[in-house]
Structures are given as C-alpha cells and as structure tokens.
Amino acid sequence: MSTHSFGGASLQTIRHASTIQARPGQPPSFAGARDCFESTVHWLEGEEARALSHSELEAQLADKGREMLRRLLQDHLDLRAWCEPRLEEVVGADGAVRSRVETGHGRGLLTVFGEVKASRLAYRRPGQVNLYPADAALNMPIESQSHGLRRLAALEASRGSFEGGHDAIERATGQRLGKRQVEELAQLTAADFDAFYAERKPAAAGADGDLLVLSCDGKGIVMRPEALRPATAEAAAQADPKFQTRLSPGEKRNRKRVAEVGAVYDAAPAPRTPVDVLASSSQQGGRRARPAPGPVAKSKWLVASVTEDAAQVVRRVFEEAERRDPEHRRTWVALVDGNNHQIERIKAEARSRGVEVAIVVDLIHVLEYVWKAARCFYKEDDPAAESWVLDKALEVLDGEADGVAEDIRRQADRDRLDAAKRRAAEQAADYLAHKAPYLDYPTALAHGWPIATGVIEGACRHLVKDRMDITGARWGLAGAEAVLKLRALVSNGDFDTYWRYHLLREHQRVHATRYAGRVIPRAA
Numbered sequence: 001m002s003t004h005s006f007g008g009a010s011l012q013t014i015r016h017a018s019t020i021q022a023r024p025g026q027p028p029s030f031a032g033a034r035d036c037f038e039s040t041v042h043w044l045e046g047e048e049a050r051a052l053s054h055s056e057l058e059a060q061l062a063d064k065g066r067e068m069l070r071r072l073l074q075d076h077l078d079l080r081a082w083c084e085p086r087l088e089e090v091v092g093a094d095g096a097v098r099s100r101v102e103t104g105h106g107r108g109l110l111t112v113f114g115e116v117k118a119s120r121l122a123y124r125r126p127g128q129v130n131l132y133p134a135d136a137a138l139n140m141p142i143e144s145q146s147h148g149l150r151r152l153a154a155l156e157a158s159r160g161s162f163e164g165g166h167d168a169i170e171r172a173t174g175q176r177l178g179k180r181q182v183e184e185l186a187q188l189t190a191a192d193f194d195a196f197y198a199e200r201k202p203a204a205a206g207a208d209g210d211l212l213v214l215s216c217d218g219k220g221i222v223m224r225p226e227a228l229r230p231a232t233a234e235a236a237a238q239a240d241p242k243f244q245t246r247l248s249p250g251e252k253r254n255r256k257r258v259a260e261v262g263a264v265y266d267a268a269p270a271p272r273t274p275v276d277v278l279a280s281s282s283q284q285g286g287r288r289a290r291p292a293p294g295p296v297a298k299s300k301w302l303v304a305s306v307t308e309d310a311a312q313v314v315r316r317v318f319e320e321a322e323r324r325d326p327e328h329r330r331t332w333v334a335l336v337d338g339n340n341h342q343i344e345r346i347k348a349e350a351r352s353r354g355v356e357v358a359i360v361v362d363l364i365h366v367l368e369y370v371w372k373a374a375r376c377f378y379k380e381d382d383p384a385a386e387s388w389v390l391d392k393a394l395e396v397l398d399g400e401a402d403g404v405a406e407d408i409r410r411q412a413d414r415d416r417l418d419a420a421k422r423r424a425a426e427q428a429a430d431y432l433a434h435k436a437p438y439l440d441y442p443t444a445l446a447h448g449w450p451i452a453t454g455v456i457e458g459a460c461r462h463l464v465k466d467r468m469d470i471t472g473a474r475w476g477l478a479g480a481e482a483v484l485k486l487r488a489l490v491s492n493g494d495f496d497t498y499w500r501y502h503l504l505r506e507h508q509r510v511h512a513t514r515y516a517g518r519v520i521p522r523a524a
Contacts, residue, residue, distance in 0.1 A: 007207075015119055028075055032074065066114065069113040070113035077119070087133065093523075098125040100123070112149055120134035121133075143188070151186035153182045154185060167183050168263040183479050208253070209268070211332075211450075214334045216317060216346070220254055220258050221259050222473060228255070232255075261464065262456075262457050265300040269295060300491075312344040334346045334358070335453045347359070363441070448470050
C-alpha cells in the first residue's frame with residue numbers, strides 16, 4: 001500500500017477547539033442513549049429474546065444497537081450545542097461583520113446510524129448569508145448525507161452497480177439511499193482525485209537497477225447518447241443499419257466512448273533468451289519447456305479517465321514516472337500494443353521532459369498478426385500452422401521482424417493466394433515492417449525488460465470492463481469518470497489516505513472559504 005504526505009494542518013488541528021462554558025440549567029445527560037441501552041438489556045433478559053434463534057437475535061440486536069448509537073450521536077450533538085460559546089462577532093469572506101446571534105438554528109443529517117439534528121448558533125447580518133462556526137467544527141457537509149454515508153456509497157459504487165450499492169448500504173446501515181444519490185455521493189467523493197495525486201511528495205527511490213515501466217491502453221464504455229464524443233455521436237446519427245434486430249458484418253453501434261488507462265510500475269530486470277520466452281517443441285524430448293519468468297510488476301500505480309484524451313493520460317503516466325525518478329537515472333520502458341497515436345504521444349512527452357524511453361510493442365499483439373498470416377497459408381485445423389507460427393515468432397524475437405515480413409510476402413506470391421487471403425497476409429507483413437523499430441526484442445530480453453502488456457491489459461479489465469460493462473449499463477460522463485477514479489484509488493491502495501485528504505479539502509471548500517482570510521473564528 002502506498003503512503004503519501006501532504007502539507008498543511010490535519011483536520012484535527014483545524015477543528016473548533018472551544019471549551020465548555022457555564023450555561024443556565026444542566027447540560028444534556030445522554031438520557032436518551034441510556035434509556036435505549038437499558039431497554040435493550042431489559043429485552044435481552046426477557047422471554048421474547050430467549051425464544052429467538054441466534055440469527056434472529058443478531059438481526060434485532062443490530063437494529064436496536066444502531067438506534068442506541070444514533071441516540072448517542074444525537075445526545076453528543078445536543079451537548080456540543082449546549083456548550084457552544086458565543087462569539088463577539090464573525091467576519092465573512094465578503095468582509096461583512098455579523099454581530100447578531102440567534103440560537104436554535106438546526107439542520108438534519110442522515111448518518112450511518114440514522115437521522116440526527118444538529119443545533120447551532122447562527123451569526124447574522126441583514127442581506128448576508130448566515131455563518132455557523134459550529135458547522136466548521138464538525139466539518140458538516142452541505143448535503144444532508146453524512147461523510148460516513150458518502151464514504152460507504154463511494155466504496156460500494158466502485159465495487160458494483162449503483163443499485164447494488166443502494167442495497168449494500170441499506171443492509172449495512174438500515175438507511176435508504178436512492179440509486180441517483182449513491183451516484184452523486186460517489187461523484188462528490190472523487191472530486192479531489194486530481195489534486196490528491198498532484199500534491200504528493202516524491203516517492204522513495206526504487207531499488208537500485210529497477211526498471212521503470214510505463215504502459216497505456218484504452219477500453220470502450222457504452223455511454224448515453226449525450227456523453228459520446230462528437231465524432232462517435234455523428235457516426236451514430238448518420239448510421240443506416242441494414243437490419244433492425246442485428247448488425248450486419250462491418251457495422252458498428254457507435255455507442256461507446258474509450259476510457260484511456262495508464263499504468264506505472266517498478267520491476268527488477270529478468271534477462272531471457274527467445275527460447276526462454278517461446279520454448280520450441282523439439283526441446284526436452286518433444287515436450288515444450290516452460291517459459292522462463294519475466295520481470296514481476298511491483299508498486300503498481302493505475303489511472304483511468306473517460307473524459308481525458310490519450311495525450312492527457314500519457315501526461316499523467318509520465319508525471320507519476322517522474323515522481324518516482326525525478327533525475328531520470330533509471331531505465332524507462334514504455335509498453336504499447338502498437339497504437340500509433342499512443343506511440344506518438346509517448347515520444348512527444350518524453351521529448352518535452354528530456355527523458356529517454358525505450359518503446360516496446362507487446363509480443364502478444366505481434367503473435368496475433370503472425371497467426372493472421374498463418375491462417376492464409378494453412379487450413380484451420382492443420383498442426384503445421386502452429387509450428388510455422390512458433391518458428392516465425394522466434395525469428396521476430398531474434399530481431400528479424402523485417403525478414404519475417406518479407407517471408408510472408410514471398411510465401412503469399414508462391415502460394416498464389418486469392419485476393420482476401422493476400423490482403424490479410426499483406427496486413428500482417430505491413431504490421432511487422434512498420435513496427436520493426438519497436439520490436440527490438442534482442443535488446444529487451446538481454447536487458448531483462450518486459451515485452452508483454454499484461455499489466456495494462458489487466459488494468460483495463462479490472463478498472464473498466466469488470467465494473468463498467470455490466471449488462472444494460474449506459475453511462476453518463478460524470479458517473480463513469482467518478483467510478484473510474486474511485487476504482488483506481490482502491491487499486492492503488494490509496495483510498496484511506498485519499499479519504500483523509502478529501503475531508504481536509506471539504507473543510508476548506510465548504511467552511512474556510514466563507515470566512516475572512518479563510519480563518520474560522522474560535523472562542524478565546
């Protein structure tokens with residue numbers, strides 16, 4: 001799990017620090033909570049409880065215990081209201097002095113225990129909004145739902161559907177939130193994602209000799225029509241499907257928007273040979289040897305966005321890489337699937353930062369093109385196709401991508417392929433020839449670099465597909481972006497640290513900005 005440090009005071013140091021002052025009468029005595037406790041004990045001692053099974057006891061005691069906790073919280077809020085000191089005046093951010101004070105201003109708050117009411121002093125001035133220093137002491141949210149419910153909603157929304165989150169919250173707390181409320185609370189929680197990662201201190205130096213690996217990819221999300229990118233929305237509007245109930249070959253629904261995903265991780269070099277990666281079947285008495293293990297990812301960091309484009313996500317990836325290696329002392333390796341735009345963005349970002357990055361195209365994508373060529377020369381069930389692919393793949397790993405491309409073209413001429421197969425063979429050959437500068441596998445294997453994009457492929461599956469591809473889901477931009485950010489926080493092991501940071505930012509946004517000099521008054 002990552003640890004991050006931020007400047008400034010903790011929430012504890014900025015809370016209202018007033019002391020209890022004498023007031024007429026007796027302070028609240030937590031009588032409601034005590035009555036609830038005694039009533040629960042009396043129930044447990046009675047015939048009704050003794051007649052229940054343990055599961056029935058658990059269920060009823062959970063409800064009674066939640067009510068007791070709600071009353072404890074209510075009684076505590078009543079005590080704080082009784083103890084709140086009266087200030088001479090309060091100056092707002094508008095510069096207006098509020099010297100009129102009214103008691104008994106209450107507000108409701110739905111918490112994980114149930115609904116409570118907080119009463120506090122209101123500092124007033126005609127024509128100006130009221131100020132409530134006691135709200136700042138409690139870091140009260142603007143919304144009627146507590147921060148505890150917000151946190152729970154965010155975590156549940158990141159795990160599964162909003163409807164499932166609604167059900168999970170009700171099971172855990174007894175409180176009912178609508179699906180829309182769960183989504184809105186998730187969006188509120190994710191609001192400080194960018195600032196959180198921008199303000200982190202430099203990371204501790206990685207182990208000597210560790211590689212710094214960067215990777216990017218994209219995954220489509222089914223969106224609502226208004227959330228599509230302009231080009232996709234235009235294509236969807238102009239579509240003229242041949243059939244009403246299904247797509248014909250080559251047609252697209254044009255309803256997806258690509259979420260860009262980035263990853264950064266450290267890895268100890270693991271030198272290998274081509275045979276280590278793809279052991280030949282002629283070895284070990286006709287049995288294929290087990291491939292040697294490649295570099296293992298550690299300290300993995302992920303980011304995903306459906307609102308930002310590839311260039312912006314690549315920039316975030318480089319920012320995280322520079323945080324880990326600000327002086328560019330380590331070996332940087334960028335793994336890609338061959339997407340030309342991603343490659344150009346990585347090159348541009350590397351140039352702007354003055355860092356050398358070795359770009360390597362994923363071997364698995366290369367093998368797909370080699371297999372594409374093999375299907376042009378062999379029947380679908382011909383075992384010779386596998387041997388042919390293995391031989392060509394080993395040649396590619398030996399740095400002979402251009403030669404393999406020429407071999408494919410020569411074999412296509414020799415076999416006099418029909419137009420369709422010839423076109424497929426040419427596509428495979430062109431891919432190998434065009435990507436040859438990024439297929440320097442001999443260097444990659446000798447230096448122990450990774451040559452497969454398993455980490456980013458897994459990130460796309462985990463961050464995007466597993467959550468966003470729920471059957472029937474149609475996403476709006478704000479909801480999709482919030483869920484992606486929350487899933488990234490959880491995957492990075494940063495959610496708890498982020499939550500503390502988010503509460504600090506909430507205090508600044510909701511409370512400190514309302515007072516002159518952003519200083520919340522407190523009793524002397």
